[in-house]
Amino acid sequence: MEGSPLPVTRWSQVVLAGGDDAAGRSALEWLFRMYGEPLRMHVRRAGWRDDEEVLQDFWVTLLERRAMGTADAARGRFRSWLLTCLDHFLADRAAAAAAGKRGGGRATAGLPAEDLFADPDATDPAQSFDRAWASRLLTRARERLGGEIDDLRFRTLSPFLLANGDAIAYRTAGAALGLGEGAVKVAVHRLRLAFRQAVRAEIADTLADPSTSAIDAELADLCAALTR
């Protein structure tokens, strides 16, 4: 991919269009649909009970303000941009709700409900977001593999994505797939290659600049965020 002029990714469409363009809008919608779940979890873990409503408001605000036109094109990362936008939105919303309460406004259903929904395992909501994002990204990568690798094969071989197995593990996997030990290893190697490329392609879609180094940087950043 490196070297080809101005490769078009979903995120570069958003950034280049500045939000006015129908293509940019549809690209942003696509990205939001694909990666909206981590946002919903982030809203929920930040303590907002009515997460669906908050997220919908966030989305409407984003489109109305054409905030994608102000996206940090230099960094060009959908993940960090989206999280920053949401944090700002949630802070504004909390401030507005608090002001409404002081001013005798209506009930404060939208206010954070004091850790009611907070994830007890996650001290940092941003980490939950990154974890959900990574899971979503890998799921998308797995979907990208599509018909090339069927579900049984993927589930049988996915344990070998992380580490090599021993002879027994390969034989067990081979028995499940009707393959010999050597064939299983070939399948593992090919799965690793295909999955790696799928992950990189998926990352590329969320970057303005999908160069090899930018993809590596985003991967490193996400890994660092996960193990923080």
Add this chain to the structure above:
Amino acid sequence: MQPDPVFDALAPDALSGLLSSAVDAKAPTVTGTTPDGWVPPDPATLTGLTPHLVVESLLGVGGMGAVYRARQEHLDRPVALKLMAPALAADPAFTARFQREARVLARLDHPHIVRLHDAGSDDTGRLWLIMELVEGASLRQVLDTGRFSAAEALGLLPDLCAALAYAHGQGVVHRDLKPENILVDAAGRLRIADFGLAKLMAGEPGSQALTGTGQVLGTAAYMAPEQVIGSPDIDHRADLYALGVLAYELLTGHLPLGRFEPPSRQPGVDVRLDSVILRALERDPGRRWQQATDFGVALGQAKAPTPLPPSTELAPLPALLTPFAPLIPALCAALGGALVTLLAHDHIGWAGQCLILLLVLFLLTPLMGPLDPEEPPQEPLRQLRCRPEQGQWLGLATGLAACTPMPVWAWRLAFVIACGWWGLGFVAYVAGWLSLRRHS
């Protein structure tokens, strides 16, 4: 769209590990250069290099050029396109070698050798080969996913022997056999690729001049000693050395460098393979296997059920006694026990008898022949004796500790013998006592 439970259930470390595996962009489809800095052309620009050829993606870049995945549209056949680096193509010696590779490959037709479909050069002098596409991985990549079991390795090696025997029979020596040049297809079958450095032994008298005396071709770890020193007399036995290195690596996971251990030091590797592999690794070609077929046969014999070592082989029993063979040592032990109990009980006591029992059992171990001469090799004591390094009863004890079925089975036999010992001993003692009482 719901999150995939496969990934959703993973800990952050595992997620990070999966993502990290994508960081190092070694994927050959992305980019690559040859050692001299040549960047292979974009696949799209190569379409039409020959009529009906559609080049789809770059598969890899090596020292000689680049390999692409392509399709011959008129035949609807996936193929591999090997494009030579222009710097090499500019070298007349290399061009001659390339053309020879094409002729050599075209001559070979074997299920374990990658087939050549076509070869040529275009108007600009670019040299290319169109070969069978093997959908799989190189043996090196497969080895990177983990070691082979000894059984799996021994299942693969005969195929390589057969392919080399065939090629050698055609007068072709590979001279660069290594895991990178052996492809494994999706079914796990091996194919030898890149006979590009092969030397025609017959039919092309001037071939030696093409590589030049003293010029070293090949990959160090797999090169026969005579190749390393640049000897002009390289023959098919250099391939057998490389195959010996490969066999050693497959069985042990290591290369036979420096003072290396025999392969059987690795668990699960039969001791009989040592001499077979070490013979392939002899420095002197004259002391190696002389033919790939012989090497293959020797590997096959080492894979076969273990024969009883001559030193412990039972003398053939009369046909009448054969069905009772397993009972004979038990009977001997029991009679011996009865005698000792009768004669020596008053002198050596029970502790002494126990010691004698252990000694007799130990001495009788080699006599415990197979229950049936046709018994499959998993018969317990037979296996036990084939592994002298385990020690006999010591091997039994360690096997029992690990609860493996073989020693447990053997232990049952020993238990029967012991019962026979004590039972007959007791009967003999009582009989002696009764006899003494009657006489008194």
